[in-house]
Amino acid sequence: MNTPTRDDSVQPGTSPLDKFFAVIPAGGVGTRLWPLSRAAAPKFLHDLTGS
Structure with a gap:
């Protein structure tokens, strides 16, 4: 138990x-984040801290 x-x-x-x-x-x-940020993957869904 x-x-x-x-x-x-x-x-x-x-x-x-x-x-x-x-x-x-x-x-x-x-x-500034154009290569990472697209309509299908907005900036706030990316890990920008490297952690």
């Missing part, structure tokens, strides 16, 4: 949403 384990990455009194950032993609021509 599996026993539930506590997630120690969140301290008591804090919320996982404290480290949550909303990203709102904005439109535009986007010529």
Whole structure:
């Protein structure tokens, strides 16, 4: 039988949403990322951080 384990990455009194950032993609021509950004693959779907 599996026993539930506590997630120690969140301290008591804090919320996982404290480290949550909303990203709102904005439109535009986007010529700087033109080879990557196409109608079928918008910029906000690409990993630009290298991670």
